[in-house]
Amino acid sequence: MNILGKASTSHEKDCVYSVPLNSIAGFEFDTRVAAVFPDMIRRSVPGYASTLSMIGLLAQKILTENCHAYDLGCSLGAATLSIREHTRAQNVSIIAVDNAPAMLEQCATLLGNTQTSPTVELRCEDIRTTPIENAALVVLNFTLQFVPIADRLPLLTKIRNGMNPQSALVLSEKITHDNPSTHDLFVELHHDFKRLHGYSTLEIAQKRSALENILIPESLDSHKQRLANAGFKRCEVWFQCLNFVSIIAFPE
Ligand code: GEK
Numbered sequence: 001m002n003i004l005g006k007a008s009t010s011h012e013k014d015c016v017y018s019v020p021l022n023s024i025a026g027f028e029f030d031t032r033v034a035a036v037f038p039d040m041i042r043r044s045v046p047g048y049a050s051t052l053s054m055i056g057l058l059a060q061k062i063l064t065e066n067c068h069a070y071d072l073g074c075s076l077g078a079a080t081l082s083i084r085e086h087t088r089a090q091n092v093s094i095i096a097v098d099n100a101p102a103m104l105e106q107c108a109t110l111l112g113n114t115q116t117s118p119t120v121e122l123r124c125e126d127i128r129t130t131p132i133e134n135a136a137l138v139v140l141n142f143t144l145q146f147v148p149i150a151d152r153l154p155l156l157t158k159i160r161n162g163m164n165p166q167s168a169l170v171l172s173e174k175i176t177h178d179n180p181s182t183h184d185l186f187v188e189l190h191h192d193f194k195r196l197h198g199y200s201t202l203e204i205a206q207k208r209s210a211l212e213n214i215l216i217p218e219s220l221d222s223h224k225q226r227l228a229n230a231g232f233k234r235c236e237v238w239f240q241c242l243n244f245v246s247i248i249a250f251p252e
Pocket residue numbers: 029041072073074075076077078079097098099100103125126127128140141142143146147
């Protein structure tokens with residue numbers, strides 16, 4: 001499957017956690033992960049392909065002439081590709097940022113020519129340091145969950161301050177639920193989803209331990225409250241499947 005979930009042979013099947021490991025190191029976006037990432041995320045995140053399609057449709061509607069679109073934590077550039085494919089406005093620049101060199105290298109290969117319209121600027125840097133300006137669309141598609149909790153409000157405030165009046169932020173995240181029964185049910189169903197897509201119980205358990213303290217999910221209410229604190233005036237859940245949610249937030 002390729003980056004947008006269509007048939008292709010360019011990426012391998014994810015077997016990163018398929019054999020028993022003596023000790024499980026913290027999850028890293030390294031060359032092994034970059035090589036299998038499209039397969040990994042498609043089989044791990046319910047609704048991932050839908051969020052990408054919706055981001056493209058939103059880009060088509062919201063991007064205006066001479067503006068910027070940001071894909072923060074772009075990985076292999078799936079959201080960037082969707083934005084690029086759907087953008088109709090002239091002179092739009094997409095700025096795609098990731099701090100994992102292995103991911104960005106694959107991203108550059110998949111994007112090919114970045115000087116077509118809209119142009120794409122690839123930046124290998126921490127999104128906490130990326131200047132945001134003249135933004136009509138900002139995408140954090142399953143990225144904020146990897147940023148330390150203390151840094152999330154300053155990051156969202158910076159993003160909000162760089163956004164144009166008629167713009168939107170897409171924030172997709174894995175979430176927790178305050179009700180323990182709901183939380184446990186959704187976690188179990190998510191594991192069932194992974195098994196349905198060919199992951200073994202061992203793979204699921206080892207990946208879960210690798211992500212401990214690296215992917216830190218929060219509740220939907222925490223995200224909504226933080227968005228309000230960062231200065232966003234409105235936010236709506238525009239997609240949810242189990243413990244995976246995508247929020248669209250507006251500065252006005
Ligand atoms: C997609 N959005 O396919 N600065 C820059 N990049 C970061 C940072 C940071 N502080 N923290 C994490 N990343 C993509 C999927 S994956 C989600 C996003 C997942 C990057 C990290 O290197 C990785 O590429 C990405 O955020 C998270 O639509 O794997 O669940």
